[in-house]
Amino acid sequence: MTKPIPKNRTDYPHLLPITTRWSDNDVYGHVNNVVYYSYFDTVVNEYLLRHGVLDFSAGETIGLVVETHCNFFAPLVFPEPIEAGLRVEKLGNTSVRYEVAIFAQGSDDAAAQGHFVHVYVDRVTRRPVPLPAPLVDVLKRLVTA
Template sequence: MASLQDLKARRREDYPYILDYRTRWNDNDMYDHMNNSVYNFLFDSVVNDYLMKHCNLHPPTSEEHPLAAHLHTDFFSSIAYPAVAELGLRVNKLGKSSVTYEIGLFEQGSPGIKAVGEFVHVWVQRATQKPGPTGMSDGLRKGLEKIYKGPGSSSSSASPRGSKL
């Protein structure tokens, strides 16, 4: 993962996929900001939204599926109901059967980044619950390569907008 200084400087343009989420009253905690557990829910949601729309993942029937191996969040500023969160998604590392995502959380209408999450998935075969001998499928890999921003990636890419959660 990038340094904290680099993460704090992230902009929406650094993320090729954006998904909006309207915060809910019950996302707030007693400190009047979004509870830290909700960030993890949102990170999982933007990743799976992308996988279903751009990588042909169908969770109940796909022969391969992801297992969460690691989740980490750096918090820089708070967000609270009734704000709209903008979740940016990129892939920083793409292995044979694993993928490291970075999620940037922004508040609509506000310039700075609120939090950055790192989320690692390991792709396993449904039947064995172990990575396949050739790793993830070609279709999955091609979808993930569209938002790859790791070493050797090109700096320009389209920013598809996701749907509202």
């Protein structure tokens, strides 16, 4: 298996500053691998909330995470400020594949990058449903070639 090359921050149309926390570090003195998935979740949901297309308490449709992946290239350490980059790699009928990268402040190359797939389902039946039009409109801004 070949390891991907770190992407550049210019590859991501949306960047979110995130403050690392003391509890993000592990006994090895760097941000623990599981915390990166929290950063992925944060940048995706912040974007959706900011654009008014996520109503996690009463929306008819909800996005369920069905797949995640992350490659690590460089360690990050608390109290280092970071940024999460977000783009959409694939906009399907019922699903979205988000590409996410985590950057140390001032670095152009990703310290980690991966993906996050949401399948949209009916809140009650949990059956897949087409992506709502307002969601599609907001996500199209993040689609990359």
